Amino acid sequence: MDSYRKLQEKIKTILQFQSSMGIIQWDMRTKIPPRAYPQRADQLAMMSQILHQMITNPEIGILLADVEKDNQSLDQNQKRETELIRLSFNLSSALPEKLISAEAKQISISTSRWNKAKSTSDWTIFQPELEKLLTLSKERADYLMEPTGTTLPYDALLSIQEPEMTSTIVTKVFTDLRKSLVPLVKKYTAKCREIRVDFKNYRVPIEDQRKLVTDLVNYVGFDTISETAGGRIDESAHPFTSSYFDDTRMTVHYYEEDIFQAIFGGLHEAGHSIQGQSRNPQWKWMILGGKSSAGINESQARFIENIVGRSPEFWDYYYERLRGFTNGAFEGVSLDEFVRAANVIKPTKIRVTADEMTYALHIIIRYEIELYLFSGKLEVADIPHVWNEKFGKYLGVEIENDAEGALQDTHWAWGYWGYFPSYTLGNIYSGMILETLEKDIPDWKGKLSVGSVDSTVDWLKTNIHFKANLYNP
Amino acid sequence: MDSYRKLQEKIKTILQFQSSMGIIQWDMRTKIPPRAYPQRADQLAMMSQILHQMITNPEIGILLADVEKDNQSLDQNQKRETELIRLSFNLSSALPEKLISAEAKQISISTSRWNKAKSTSDWTIFQPELEKLLTLSKERADYLMEPTGTTLPYDALLSIQEPEMTSTIVTKVFTDLRKSLVPLVKKYTAKCREIRVDFKNYRVPIEDQRKLVTDLVNYVGFDTISETAGGRIDESAHPFTSSYFDDTRMTVHYYEEDIFQAIFGGLHEAGHSIQGQSRNPQWKWMILGGKSSAGINESQARFIENIVGRSPEFWDYYYERLRGFTNGAFEGVSLDEFVRAANVIKPTKIRVTADEMTYALHIIIRYEIELYLFSGKLEVADIPHVWNEKFGKYLGVEIENDAEGALQDTHWAWGYWGYFPSYTLGNIYSGMILETLEKDIPDWKGKLSVGSVDSTVDWLKTNIHFKANLYNP
Missing domain, CATH: 1.20.58 (Methane Monooxygenase Hydroxylase; Chain G, domain 1)
Structure with a gap:
């Protein structure tokens, strides 16, 4: 001992x-x-x-x-x-x-x-x-x-993000996913064409958006305002969360004419932040108190962003509050219209604002490029070309400039190779977690409707966050 | 070698x-x-x-x-x-x-x-x-x-801030100073009573003050906005500067009804910041590139704040610009009235907003308390009592609560004992530096009038800042 x-x-x-x-x-x-x-x-x-x-x-x-x-x-x-x-x-x-x-x-x-x-x-x-x-x-x-x-260089990096994961497994999962998604995206894109989305680009002053995001993330449980707050919100080119127990910081990137980025980006980072703060405090200075895997981390962010944050029940309660912060911008937009717009399927260029269905294709493109780079099939100089080609092929989207293309994400600049798959693995995990939540709290959505996010978030805290790195995924 | x-x-x-x-x-x-x-x-x-x-x-x-x-x-x-x-x-x-x-x-x-x-x-x-x-x-x-x-514990701490300085010297200088200042303050306080100061407490929204301070500190030479800026401005309860060459950060504390705190506090920290950035870059990772003494540091801050920043010539040029940022608040205030208000002598409770004449008395009180504490003549519990008593005696000011009294400064909380004397030593140094400046650039004030702060600031950079810790004071 x-x-x-x-x-x-x-x-x-x-x-x-x-x-x-x-x-x-x-x-x-x-x-x-x-x-x-x-x-x-x-x-x-x-x-x-x-x-x-x-x-x-x-x-x-x-x-x-x-x-x-x-x-x-x-x-x-x-x-x-x-x-x-x-x-x-x-x-x-x-x-x-x-x-x-x-x-x-x-x-x-x-x-x-x-x-x-x-x-x-x-x-x-x-x-x-x-x-x-x-x-x-x-x-x-x-x-x-x-x-x-591991037996491949890329797998070494991948397994650090996701213990026991290999590119053989990921490639299989992603290939199946891609094959099912490409036709599905086409079908639902057509179906969604009639949905009203004009108000997504209404001008909302950034000062108002800041107040909204502060209220929103505190509402879902990330305390950035009380006297004992362990969190804060800042701004950066690329939203991210930096968390160590009682010191947890998320960022947002505001666009005056794209409030949905602030809302869903904010919910995503709030998901990371709540998890980061809710680990077993007795393990603060142990590796046990760290993350189980990048995928588990992403599952928590995407759970709050998508499963909670894009549900009609969440907005049943919160939509009136959002209106209070946006100074009439959503006056003529019904709750139903708002929720539909938040769930519209439409291929786009930017990963962080992609809908739930096209999102995985954004990830798959990045994953394929990483595999090429590490197997020597692709040079850095040719990334934009391959990127743009794949966006055309999988999503039918034409990339006009690199800022909206291969330069949009900061991960590679940080040396985060093998990280992107975690987002989609995280999505898959979050679906599995949802299944268990539905058994434990059958009426979790009903509770959202009446303004209680706590029951869901507390369940995540107890069953996922608190356990930190106690188990591999 | x-x-x-x-x-x-x-x-x-x-x-x-x-x-x-x-x-x-x-x-x-x-x-x-x-x-x-x-x-x-x-x-x-x-x-x-x-x-x-x-x-x-x-x-x-x-x-x-x-x-x-x-x-x-x-x-x-x-x-x-x-x-x-x-x-x-x-x-x-x-x-x-x-x-x-x-x-x-x-x-x-x-x-x-x-x-x-x-x-x-x-x-x-x-x-x-x-x-x-x-x-x-x-x-x-x-x-x-x-x-x-050194032969006294307090002197050990003092000499770290100010090489070769002892409490014997400081006590002598400060006693002389106090004896001359107390009657002078009385005399000039009476003389200044007629000066108009009401506009010092005009309400100026903090958002406007932020824009003003940003312009002001950039105007005097602290770059916080260009693409190659090495500086930034933040907010904190107590203004301070944290500087290491290309990464220099000053803070301001804004009060909606006291814009003078932002202006002169801002100029003070800008003085520190410019100095911090202007050391010989070849000495970046040498002790030689550090500070010569706390007093020399303060001399540079107080040079910009007082000798430059309270001069009529400075405001000859800048006053119109200030008006541009304050949305009519100073509409009915003439340049002459503004400059007089910036130089009014009036005993007050707060060190950082004290005028040039009473300032040293604020320092002397702190210094005397520190001496008592280190010689065992005073307990921490009794600081507020002694503080308030001395403020009555030296400045004729009644302290009503500790926030405006012994709690106003953060130095002791940081363990900065022996630091306060540096402010007044810095003031004395800045007077000596002024003498040399007047020989080298006889028309430095004329240049201020036409909007050229550079000639003065560049002179400080060359003769003081660049030399960093090459000599003891």
Whole structure:
């Protein structure tokens, strides 16, 4: 037990350090002045290096071996924690320190370049930096094959996001999905053509949208306003959530003439945020308190966004409140019209605003491109071409510029290869979770109608969030 | 030279780490959700501990000894850098690691308590946490007497802010100052009674004040808006600047009915910010690139705030622009009336809004209290009593509640003992700097009149800012 306790102390320090880095990364995505990027790149490279030294400290290896040799006295949670530490130790030990700091630095640079490239819609600004990052990421993937027990570089990265997942499984699931979705999308797009959507682009001042989103995310349970709030809302080019227990931050990107982005993007990040805050607080400084998988994380975001947030019952109650924040913009729009517009099926260019049916196709395109890149079938320079071609083929959508095409997402700039599949896996998980919810609380939708989101959210907290990383998906 | 190069590499890492902590501290003062304070306290305690380990690394001691033994090959800057590293190494090595993390944690707690105490105007909320911090600070002071070569605990802390300064000197300067100021304040207060000041409390919406401050600080040379901006403006209970070269952040506290706080507080922090950004960039990761002393730092802030910002010539040009931002609020106020109001002498309760003449008395009161605390003549519980008494005696001002009294400043909550004298020393320095400026650019005020602040600010950059920590004051 003494070795376990010592090990736990070391992990605590590591997680304190890592979560501090999380604040600095959040800052880089929300607040940093433009001139500070190169300086921040140096800082983050140095911190990544220190973190790597901390995790690969040989003392951890010795303590781990001690604990593993004699683990009968550990309870189930402690056993799981030990396994998670072992995995983390092996993964980090497989990576050379030089690679760690080179990657950290390159991520800062490519993030800054991506920002610029997106705002000018010019892939060539981003391309050389993404190429450098991809080279480093491939190197990482090669090193990680052994400790993850995978046989393909891409699978090594994938399995870090989604334990035990392989591209063989994903490809099979996604191929089936694509084959069913392409005709379905065609059919329902035609059916939805008559639905009124003009008001989606009504002008709503950003100041009003901010107030609405604040009310909305607090309504579903993400506290950003009380005296004991553990959350906040900021703005960034690409919405994301950065969460560590009592310090959880989501972002929104507001468009004056697209309030639906703020509403459903806001609900999505609120889903992440509530989950991030609702982990077992006793595990705050344990790997057990982290995420089970990226897919499970996304399932919670998409549960709130889609299953709760696009249901007629949710809007039964909340629509009047939304009207209160939008100063007459929705005066002539009935509840029914609003809900239909929120559920319209229509192929579009942008993933984060895609409807539930076309969404998976956005993901599949990204996944296929990642597979090509890692198998050497595709060069970074050709991504936009392949992207645009696939959007035409699967969705019948013509991409006119890269800002709305291959530059729309920030993931690759962050080196998040193997992450995109999680969104669709998350959608699938959320459907499975819904099945169980319906058994446990048959009237959950009725409760939404009368303004009680709590019963559903509390159920998610108890059954999913609180358990954090106790089980693999 | 090889040892020097190795030493420099280590210092670079340390400064990268320390400046990263600066971002996290800035976050704690501006953005942190309230519930995250305890978690942040743990994170900062851990980081302080790591930083301390880095600075006191015995390898640094060995390299230092090497370099010092054979320093003929070093140029003047490298010699200065070596001395600064030696001082930093000796100071840190004198402090036990346990104290470092206890202090860091206590500072997070007392900052959070101070926020609460100030907002409810209740000293007793703050008192127990300040007592704990003072005990730790006294311990620190005891340890630092030897490496600073001082003979009093308070002097150890003072000399860290202001190299070679002692309380004997400060007490002498401040006693003379107090004796001359008290009658002068009485005389000029009477003279100023007829000056029109009603418009100082005109209501100006905070949104308008934000736009004004952004324009104003950019006008004087702190870039927060261009595509290559290295600065930003935020809001906090207590205005401050956090600066590391290309990443420099100032805060403002807005009051709807006190626009002068935003204007002159904004100019003050802009002064800090411009200085922070204008250090020799080649010294970015050297101690040489840091601050010479807290007093020199304050001299630059107060130069922009007072010598530039309260001059009639400055407003000759800028007053019309101010009017453009304030939507008619100053319609019936002449330029002359505005400038007089900005220079009115009137004893008040709040340091940051005090006029140039009464300001030093605010500082002297704090300094005297600090001396009492460190010599054991005063308990934390009695601070408000002594505070209020001295305000009556020196300034003829009656303090009605602690929020406007001993709770107004955040310095003690941060453990910044020995810092307050720097403001008045800074004022004195800024007068000396003005003398030299007048020789170099006799018409500097004329240039202000026609909208050229650059000539003055560039002169400060070249002669003060760029030289950073090359000399002691």
